[in-house]
Amino acid sequence: MDKNAQAIQYMKDNEYEKAAELFNELIEENPGDPVGFVNFGNLLLHINDFVRAERFFKKAIELDEKTATAYYGLGNLYYEQEEYDRAEKNYQRAIELGLAESDVYFMLGMIFQQKEQFKLALPYLLRAVELSPDDYEIQFQYGLSLAQAEYIEEADKAFKEVLKKNPEHSDAHYNSGVISLLHGDAETALHHFEESLRIQPDHVLAANGKKNIEDILKQE
Template identity: 65%
Template sequence: MDKNTKAIQLMKEHKYDEAAKIFTEIIDENPQDPIGYINFGNLLVHVHDFSRAELFFERAIKLDKNMATAYYGLGNLYLEQSNYSKAIENLQEAIKLGLKECDVYFMLGIAFQKQEHYKLALPYLLRAVELNPDDEEILFQYGLSLAQSEHISDAASTFKNVLKINQEHSDAHYNLGVIAIYNDNPTQALHHFDRALINQPDHVLAANGKKQVKELLDSNEK
């Protein structure tokens, strides 16, 4: 096992101090290799040392302006800091330079979503779903952007696919409840709000939705 592999494994085991020591050795031994700076930058993002992480990623880019993973690291860093414009800029650059992994598309979609650019988020989240169709969080966020872009039928189908993966996904049930209200089906809405609350009793939005639907049903019976 080479040093990089060993240090990355230590990171996965949350042994950050040990990983940092090895990454420092790698950089000292190969100061012109951008990979060491990128890996150390990723570690620093994990421990929320964002200012130092930024310096390491920028150093990697100075050494090789075509390092897609350095731009990805910066995109991740800025997303963590809620600096969505810079996150988008760097993640798009990573894709332009050839990084085609699921995570970069997902993060880019989330950055657009956070800026309330839901339609711009859709193609990136769709691509992430295509690359990893069994990831419930990716699928759910895609469904959310569909709903926010008023593609209601497609959103409902997507939330149902989330439930095929995880029947206890409270937010998928909640959003199906909201869609049922939109489609003037309060009985179905009540079912989904109930399911959301069974799975997550403190789901405030589902509780409010259930209260409103019950009031509506009670008024219709009078």
């Protein structure tokens, strides 16, 4: 395992000091290589050292202005600080420079979700789903944006897809329950709310949904 791979593994294992030592060695050995600065920036971002992380990403861009991963890193940095316009600009630049991974499209979708521009989120989240079809969390966020944009039938399909991949997804059960209720199917809605509460007993929205249905059924 080379130094870079070892440092990334240390990061995954939460051994940040060891990772920092190796990234620092790599930068000293290859001061003109932007990759070392991007990786160190990612480490600093991971430990919420935003000021220094920004410095490292910008240094990588200074060395090579076409370093797509540095713009992605800046996008993540600004997203974490809720500077969504700056994050969007950097994610878009990363895509322009050839970064075509699902994560960058997903994060762009999440920006528009945060701005409550749900229809604008959809093409980015759909692209993320296409690139990572097995990632049920991406599928769930896509379904959520579909529901928030009032594409109810499409949202229903997306939540069902999530539950195929992960039957224990409490929020997908809850949202499926809401859609079932909109369709007038109280029995299926109740099932989904109960499943949501089985998986996550403190799911307040599912508890409210279950109570409301039970109250209606008592009155019938």
